[in-house]
Amino acid sequence: MDPITLSRWQFGLTTIYHWLFVPLTLGLGWYVAYFQTRYYQTKDEAWRKMAKFWGKLFLINFAIGVVTGIVQEFQFGMNWSEYSRYVGDIFGAPLAVEALMAFFMESTFLGIWIFGEGRVSEKVHLASIWLAAIGSNLSALWILLANGFMQAPPANSYVYNEANGRLELINFFALIGNPKGWIFFWHTISDGVAMAAFLILAVSAYHIARKQNVDFFKRSFNIAAVSGLVAGVLIFLGGHTMGQYMAEVQPMKLAALEAIWETEQPASFSLLTIGDLSGKKEIWSIRIPAAMSFLACNNFTCEVKGVNELQATYEQQYGPGDYIPLMIVTYWTFRIMMAFGLAMIAITAYFVWANMRGDITKAKWMKWAPWILVLPYLANASGWILTEMGRQPWIVYGLLKVEDAVSPNLTTVDLLISLIGYTVVYGTLAVSMVYLMKKYAIAGPDAAMHESVDVAPARVGAQD
Amino acid sequence: MSYEFLQILWFILIAVLWIGFHFLEGFDFGVGMLLPFLGKKDEERRAIINSIGSVWDGNEVWLLTAGGATFAAFPEWYATMFSGFYLALFLLLVGLIIRGVSFEYRSKDAAPAWRNRFDWMIAIGSFMAALLLGAAFANLARGVPIDENMMFTGNLFTLLNPYGLLGGLTTVAIFLLHGANFLGLKLEGELRERVNVFAKKLWIGATVLYIVFGIYTYIAGFWARGFIDPGIAPIAAVAVLLAAGYFINQKMEGWAFIMVALNIVLTQVTFFSMTFPNVMLSTTNPAYSLTIYNASSSQYTLGVMSIIALIFVPIVLAYQGWTYYMFRQRISTDKKTLVY
Numbered sequence: 001m002d003p004i005t006l007s008r009w010q011f012g013l014t015t016i017y018h019w020l021f022v023p024l025t026l027g028l029g030w031y032v033a034y035f036q037t038r039y040y041q042t043k044d045e046a047w048r049k050m051a052k053f054w055g056k057l058f059l060i061n062f063a064i065g066v067v068t069g070i071v072q073e074f075q076f077g078m079n080w081s082e083y084s085r086y087v088g089d090i091f092g093a094p095l096a097v098e099a100l101m102a103f104f105m106e107s108t109f110l111g112i113w114i115f116g117e118g119r120v121s122e123k124v125h126l127a128s129i130w131l132a133a134i135g136s137n138l139s140a141l142w143i144l145l146a147n148g149f150m151q152a153p154p155a156n157s158y159v160y161n162e163a164n165g166r167l168e169l170i171n172f173f174a175l176i177g178n179p180k181g182w183i184f185f186w187h188t189i190s191d192g193v194a195m196a197a198f199l200i201l202a203v204s205a206y207h208i209a210r211k212q213n214v215d216f217f218k219r220s221f222n223i224a225a226v227s228g229l230v231a232g233v234l235i236f237l238g239g240h241t242m243g244q245y246m247a248e249v250q251p252m253k254l255a256a257l258e259a260i261w262e263t264e265q266p267a268s269f270s271l272l273t274i275g276d277l278s279g280k281k282e283i284w285s286i287r288i289p290a291a292m293s294f295l296a297c298n299n300f301t302c303e304v305k306g307v308n309e310l311q312a313t314y315e316q317q318y319g320p321g322d323y324i325p326l327m328i329v330t331y332w333t334f335r336i337m338m339a340f341g342l343a344m345i346a347i348t349a350y351f352v353w354a355n356m357r358g359d360i361t362k363a364k365w366m367k368w369a370p371w372i373l374v375l376p377y378l379a380n381a382s383g384w385i386l387t388e389m390g391r392q393p394w395i396v397y398g399l400l401k402v403e404d405a406v407s408p409n410l411t412t413v414d415l416l417i418s419l420i421g422y423t424v425v426y427g428t429l430a431v432s433m434v435y436l437m438k439k440y441a442i443a444g445p446d447a448a449m450h451e452s453v454d455v456a457p458a459r460v461g462a463q464d
Numbered sequence: 465m466s467y468e469f470l471q472i473l474w475f476i477l478i479a480v481l482w483i484g485f486h487f488l489e490g491f492d493f494g495v496g497m498l499l500p501f502l503g504k505k506d507e508e509r510r511a512i513i514n515s516i517g518s519v520w521d522g523n524e525v526w527l528l529t530a531g532g533a534t535f536a537a538f539p540e541w542y543a544t545m546f547s548g549f550y551l552a553l554f555l556l557l558v559g560l561i562i563r564g565v566s567f568e569y570r571s572k573d574a575a576p577a578w579r580n581r582f583d584w585m586i587a588i589g590s591f592m593a594a595l596l597l598g599a600a601f602a603n604l605a606r607g608v609p610i611d612e613n614m615m616f617t618g619n620l621f622t623l624l625n626p627y628g629l630l631g632g633l634t635t636v637a638i639f640l641l642h643g644a645n646f647l648g649l650k651l652e653g654e655l656r657e658r659v660n661v662f663a664k665k666l667w668i669g670a671t672v673l674y675i676v677f678g679i680y681t682y683i684a685g686f687w688a689r690g691f692i693d694p695g696i697a698p699i700a701a702v703a704v705l706l707a708a709g710y711f712i713n714q715k716m717e718g719w720a721f722i723m724v725a726l727n728i729v730l731t732q733v734t735f736f737s738m739t740f741p742n743v744m745l746s747t748t749n750p751a752y753s754l755t756i757y758n759a760s761s762s763q764y765t766l767g768v769m770s771i772i773a774l775i776f777v778p779i780v781l782a783y784q785g786w787t788y789y790m791f792r793q794r795i796s797t798d799k800k801t802l803v804y
Binding site: 059060062063064066067068070071073074076077078079081082084085087088089090091092093095096097098099100101103104105107108109110111112114115116117119120161166168169170172407408409410411414417418421425429432436439440 | 514517518519520521522524525527528529531532533534535536537539540542543544545546547548550551553554557558560561562564565567568569572573614615616617619761762764765768769772773776777780783784787790791803
């Protein structure tokens, strides 16, 4: 395999892996902060236990998110040096601000939160978890503004400098005011909340079904069901807004995720399309008339451009080449994301409704409920695969192609070493992480008050 | 502000970030490497980890910020160095990954084998990071093959030259000593006695390596190839290291720590003044070197970044400094007070 293919695989794998952990960090921090706030206000020990128990799971997950994040920042230079030269004048700034503004805040205050209990005042301890949660969500904002530039560079933010052959920033506010970045941010932080809600729902359901700590987990379950529903709706609205903005700035991505070959007015929404193996020709499909027009521009009559027409336009604009993303990937990841996202809304709505109707702790479905945890993970991964694959062949939309962005000095051997190395290290970490998450989730809230859930009772006693 | 002023300012700011990183993560790496050797019992190891527990992650952000600032202010430097040092940086990342996760995971299971495994991962990860950082900086001081298109033309073995390796080992030794001094300030009782004995031995090794490395630098002519003569900085660096030996012997832990910290700062000052105005010296042809002038961002970006740095750097320094003040007490191995 050539270095470009390997670099792409490495970026894809390390990014998807990183993204398995980050949404939970983004969302669960808010819950822990909220539980601790309730404890601070009421002095009800149950809230303290909730902050502790969910806080333990938060930390186990956080550790991997943070260390894999370092790889993310370094690999732009390591694997994509031509990209870094071409857009560094613009793209470097949000990354530096992310570190300066968000990473310092997140890591410093999380350190105070973990080690400060009993050492700093209760108020400072409470403030530290809020600041850590704000810090991690702020980091999401800056990296999404950076990614927003790659997806839809705001025309008034940059110029091409002939002399040194690169893009240069001319308006910082246009860069950070990029609607694409802010829509991403909205979609992403509500996704974090939903992810955390589903973890809380799944773990709570596990315990409720086994009649363990029912009060504790019922309270957690109800809070997560309501907030998960609200977050789910917000994700949907964010996604819908994104679709309309995409029609404007990335029409090819929109056409590809819908497999619209010919320009349609009004455009139908495909429920199911079967293409041939190349993924580039349609064989058979079921469609809902005019629904795609609604997704793209909020009315049932507008025109949605098809892949073939866009390909012709781009060839004229950028020269010969293949401007169509790998349709089989964009089409199916979009469907998985949508289907699972909608299922998450339906499930949380059902939970809220069931809870208003009667005692959910006796519900038969409770023992199956932990499996819902699969949904947000698959939806999250699909969403990012769609976003990044839908941008192909561009690394910066309309300005630089992925094939021109890779580090030219890297050899296949370099990349095989790093790709295999990351796979082994990340795989091992995932095993430890799943083992610990399961252990702490199953052990329940009383054990979370101690050093380690499997420490012998005599030694645990000393910890209280 | 003129373009040149901004380019110099950002060179200085990035130097400050690296100095801060070496000073802060230097003792973190040292503590990490000492962990399995110094801590015999589980409580002792936990106390050693807790000495940096609340701060190591924040200290590591200095590295991320240095990386991000280099990307923003000198994209060509970032691109050439990060792609050029590809496998070295990959190993550095692996070191940082296994170490960072281990801090969090080592106490989450009570099995001694589990804990021991993660303790060793902390030590090995810290060692890899220190060694590779030292080797990378030595190679930057020495110069690396770069062609007329700012492209690195070597490979991993180019970096593994005697000077690079010696730089790596010297960094490891200095960080070990720095970590031991830090622990002398943070621990108490028997463990503190033990670390003071360690510090004495480590000082001998670190000082010998440091002086050999310094002489090598001087004889090989890697010296003063830029505009600025490092002046008395390197001599002062040796002097404070020798003074550290005296204070370690006198059990004056605070002064010993300050002296080694100064040694680290002065070493970095020497490095950056030797380099200026180059950021990456080409051994292929000095004319191909990356400098603060040909590697920098536009004047506009540097200006915007300066304003952002002016606002946020003081805030970060204030709350990070406050954290150290907050956690200034010594850590006992008494299980009642240990945080897990």
